Structure formats: C-alpha cells, structure tokens
Amino acid sequence: MNSLLSELVRRLSAGKAVATATIVYQDGSAPRGAGSKLLIDAGGLICGTTGGGLAEARAIEACAKALRDGRAAELDFVMDGRLAASAEMICGGRVRLLIEPFLPDDAPLALLRRAAQDEAKGGCVALRPFPPAGKNDWSLLAADGSLLGAPLDATPEELAALRQLTEAGVTRLDGRTLFAEPFRPARRLIIAGGGHVSRPTAAAGALAGFEVHVLDDREEYARPERFPEAASTRVSPGFAGCFDAFSPGPGDFIVIVTRGHLHDGAVLAQALRTGAGYIGMIGSSRKKEQVFQRMRDEGFTQAELDRVHSPIGLAIGAETPEEIAVSIIAQCIAHKRGVPCGR
Numbered sequence: 001m002n003s004l005l006s007e008l009v010r011r012l013s014a015g016k017a018v019a020t021a022t023i024v025y026q027d028g029s030a031p032r033g034a035g036s037k038l039l040i041d042a043g044g045l046i047c048g049t050t051g052g053g054l055a056e057a058r059a060i061e062a063c064a065k066a067l068r069d070g071r072a073a074e075l076d077f078v079m080d081g082r083l084a085a086s087a088e089m090i091c092g093g094r095v096r097l098l099i100e101p102f103l104p105d106d107a108p109l110a111l112l113r114r115a116a117q118d119e120a121k122g123g124c125v126a127l128r129p130f131p132p133a134g135k136n137d138w139s140l141l142a143a144d145g146s147l148l149g150a151p152l153d154a155t156p157e158e159l160a161a162l163r164q165l166t167e168a169g170v171t172r173l174d175g176r177t178l179f180a181e182p183f184r185p186a187r188r189l190i191i192a193g194g195g196h197v198s199r200p201t202a203a204a205g206a207l208a209g210f211e212v213h214v215l216d217d218r219e220e221y222a223r224p225e226r227f228p229e230a231a232s233t234r235v236s237p238g239f240a241g242c243f244d245a246f247s248p249g250p251g252d253f254i255v256i257v258t259r260g261h262l263h264d265g266a267v268l269a270q271a272l273r274t275g276a277g278y279i280g281m282i283g284s285s286r287k288k289e290q291v292f293q294r295m296r297d298e299g300f301t302q303a304e305l306d307r308v309h310s311p312i313g314l315a316i317g318a319e320t321p322e323e324i325a326v327s328i329i330a331q332c333i334a335h336k337r338g339v340p341c342g343r
Contacts, residue, residue, distance in 0.1 A: 003047070006116050007046065011046075012104050013104075017042070017101065017102065017103045017104065019039075019063035019066045019067045019100060019102065020048075020098075021040075021050055022037040022050075022179075022181070023037070023050055023051075023168075024097065024130060025096040025170060026093060027094045027095075034168045034169045035167060035168030035169075040063045044060065055095070062099045065099075070101055071101070072099060072100045072101065072132035073099040074098060075097040076094070077095050077096075077097070078094050098132060098179060108149065111126065111140045111148060114140060114142060114148060115183050118143035120185050122185070123182060124141055125140070125180055125183070126139070126141075126181045127139045127181070129176060129177070129178060130170055138150060139152050141159065141162055145163075154173055165180055165182045166182055168181045168182060185211070187251055187253060188211045188212075188246065188252045188253065189202075189210035189252075189255065190215070190248065190255070191205075192216075192242060192254065192271075193256065193257040193258035193259065193267075194215070194216035194222050194226065195216075195257065196321045197282065197321045197324050198216075198227075198257050199226065200321050201257065201325040202227045202230055203325070204328075204329040205329050206230070207229075208332075208333060210253065211231050212230045212231060213246065215234040215242050216235065217235070217236055217239050217263070222234060222235045239267050239270075242267060248276035249277070250275055250277040251277055252278070253277065253280075253332050254271045254278065254279045255328060256268055256281040256312075257282045261283075261287060261291060264282075265291045268295065272305075279307055280331065280332075281310040281311075281312055282312045283311055309331060309342065312328055314330045314331045314342070315342065
C-alpha cells in the first residue's frame with residue numbers, strides 16, 4: 001500500500017481529484033483482505049486492487065460515482081450466488097468496501113502527506129469514522145507519537161494499542177466505530193551476493209512489495225544498473241560489516257546467495273548477530289552442514305543455527321535461477337504471513 005499512498009498524495013498535490021476503494025472488513029474466503037486498496041481518477045484505474053473480477057469492476061464504478069457526487073459510501077459483496085456464478089468467483093466470503101473521493105480542496109491532504117512521510121519512519125495509523133463522515137474527522141497517530149487531526153477520546157493504553165496495529169480494520173473507541181488503517185514501511189529484503197540468482201530474486205522481491213537492497217564484495221556485481229528494482233546497492237569488500245548500514249530487525253529478511261562457502265559463512269556469521277526475522281542461505285544440504293559446522297566452531301549454538309532457512313526457498317523442485325528466485329520469495333512471503341515454511 002506504500003506506493004499507492006504516495007501516488008494518492010502526488011496526484012492531490014498536483015490538483016487532481018482521485019477516489020479510493022478500501023476493504024475494511026472481510027469474513028470468510030475472499031480474494032483480498034482488509035486494507036487492500038485501489039486508486040482511480042476520471043480516466044479509470046490507476047493502481048492497486050481489491051481482488052479483481054466483477055466485484056472490483058463494481059468498486060471502480062462506485063469510485064467513479066463518488067468522484068462525480070463528492071460523497072463517500074460503503075459497498076458490500078457476498079462472494080457467492082449470482083455474483084460468484086457470473087464472475088467465476090467461488091470464494092464464499094463477504095467483504096465491505098469503503099469508497100472515498102479525495103478532492104484537492106477538501107481532502108485531508110496535510111495528514112496524508114504526513115502519513116506518506118511517516119511510512120519510512122516506523123509507520124503511522126490513520127483513523128476515520130465508519131460509516132464514513134466528513135473529512136474533518138480524520139485522525140493520525142504519527143510516527144513521532146503525536147496525535148494529529150481530529151482529537152480522540154482514548155486512554156494512553158488504547159492509543160498505544162492502536163499504534164501497534166499492523167492490519168487494517170474497524171475498531172471501537174469512545175462509543176464510536178472507526179476504520180483504522182496502518183501505513184507501515186515496506187519489509188526490507190537484504191540480498192548478500194550479486195550473482196545470477198540474486199538478479200531475479202531482487203526483481204521478484206520488489207514485485208512482491210519488499211524494499212530490496214543488494215550487496216556484494218565486487219563493484220561490478222553491485223551496480224545500480226544491474227539491479228534497477230533495488231532501493232540500494234552496496235559494495236562490501238570481503239563482505240566485512242555488510243549489515244552495519246541496515247541494523248536488521250524482526251521485520252527484515254536476509255538472503256545469502258554469495259558465490260561460495262567461504263563468503264556464505266562470513267555473511268551468515270554476521271547475519272546471526274542481527275535481529276533479522278528471516279535468514280536464508282542458498283546451497284545443498286551438504287554445503288549447509290559444512291557451513292553450520294564452521295559456525296559451531298565459532299561458538300554459535302544450535303538454537304541460533306535453527307533460525308536459518310537452508311537450503312533456502314520452498315521445496316518446489318526449482319532448478320533455474322528464476323525458479324530458485326520464485327522459491328525464495330515464496331518462502332519469504334510465507335514467513336511474513338506466519339505460514340510454516342520449513343527450514
């Protein structure tokens with residue numbers, strides 16, 4: 001959702017009217033969950049999705065109507081019966097969408113600009129009444145701890161809980177129903193090694209919404225031109241101190257795909273000293289055991305080694321660099337979503 005928020009702010013700042021459709025509630029099986037969003041202008045869909053198919057087409061129609069009459073609305077879909085049959089949608093769930101027009105002269109542009117800035121500073125949470133009311137009722141729990149916009153009659157404990165939200169949804173506060181929408185930084189995917197596997201892995205990672213960073217000990221393999229999707233490329237001589245610039249934490253992913261055992265071990269030792277939530281290392285089971293024995297000799301415990309996903313990626317029989325990249329990013333997505341993804 002990060003690029004969509006930035007696009008929304010960019011278009012409003014340019015004086016253009018836009019509308020959004022956001023899933024605020026999902027029950028049962030549905031193509032997308034709460035927080036999924038699309039953005040349109042007078043010309044049609046710009047970016048984002050609420051799941052595709054006939055339901056999304058109707059959401060776009062509702063956005064176009066909202067642009068014409070300037071009023072927000074709710075839209076409900078049941079993914080069965082006639083709708084499912086006519087669009088081959090057999091999910092069987094229910095979704096409720098919030099349709100919102102944003103006009104440059106009345107949109108909460110200052111709050112949206114602040115939200116876009118705060119995404120990279122740990123994130124923020126936007127709140128507004130649901131069902132929708134006026135734009136002056138928006139509130140923003142900013143990254144610096146301040147409350148901007150409309151005041152909220154809430155205890156410090158309630159505000160602290162709201163600040164920790166990672167998923168969008170409706171909540172009750174002060175007898176009111178509010179839609180809470182977190183805007184969080186993209187998860188960082190730090191790829192150590194700039195070789196033949198890292199290129200499609202970087203591309204697939206960016207496509208999946210990760211903020212990709214690539215490092216290598218060779219300048220020719222860590223060039224921005226080689227990784228156009230990456231937020232940064234870095235040269236790390238001898239792979240020394242390769243994570244110093246990142247200070248990886250629980251939300252970060254480290255993928256180790258260097259060109260040999262020696263470098264893999266050097267990078268893995270550094271990765272295990274970080275708080276990265278995901279660490280994956282490429283190679284066969286035999287290579288894994290060799291590197292792991294080296295780590296044990298250096299004093300790492302089995303519990304620390306159990307953090308490592310190796311051989312990296314889901315077991316899909318991948319052989320080509322592109323297939324390996326798909327398996328790696330699939331495992332990263334599974335980890336992010338809390339789905340068991342093997343070691």
